[in-house]
Amino acid sequence: MSDFLALAYPWTKSLHIIAVISWMAGIFYLPRLFVYHAEQGQDPQVDRLFQTMEYKLLRAIMNPAMIGTWIFGLALVFTPGIVDWSFLWPWTKAASVLAMTWFHHWLGKRRKDFEAGKNDLSGRRYRMMNEVPTLLMLIIVISVVVKF
């Protein structure tokens, strides 16, 4: 198994990065949709349009991309010689990807609130929450590239 993972390493890493790009595209865009939904969604037609966009973004792009990121990311973790847990970077990366996954699920719950007509967060609040994945992305990329 480790021989296979070592051989597949450039492919696993490519697929990991492709999945990461798709996941991050959605994770940055969905809270922006929530901002405009919270501010302009009183009109039932506009509300329906936002709900369709949010549902499709989450189900068709973000969920599969998150699963792909985890599968290929864990394959990289088990590839021999890639992660040395005596360094700090694997820990900062692990903590940040767990937080990113929590944020993904938080967005999923807010989407369900909108669907049920029960959103009680303001556009300003969603704008602020949008900074969370930005900060996590900075920590993740610096961890995995600088490898401190």
Ligand code: HEM
């Ligand atoms: C979801 C769980 C994740 C796991 C288990 C994971 C694990 C890993 C591992 C072990 C590597 C290989 C490092 C190397 O080849 O030296 C890697 C590479 C990488 N990861 Fe992740 N990762 C995850 C999520 C993410 C996320 C959310 C991002 C971006 C926001 C990200 C960005 C990257 C990048 C850019 C690389 C390539 C770095 C390089 O080799 O130059 N990863 N990941």
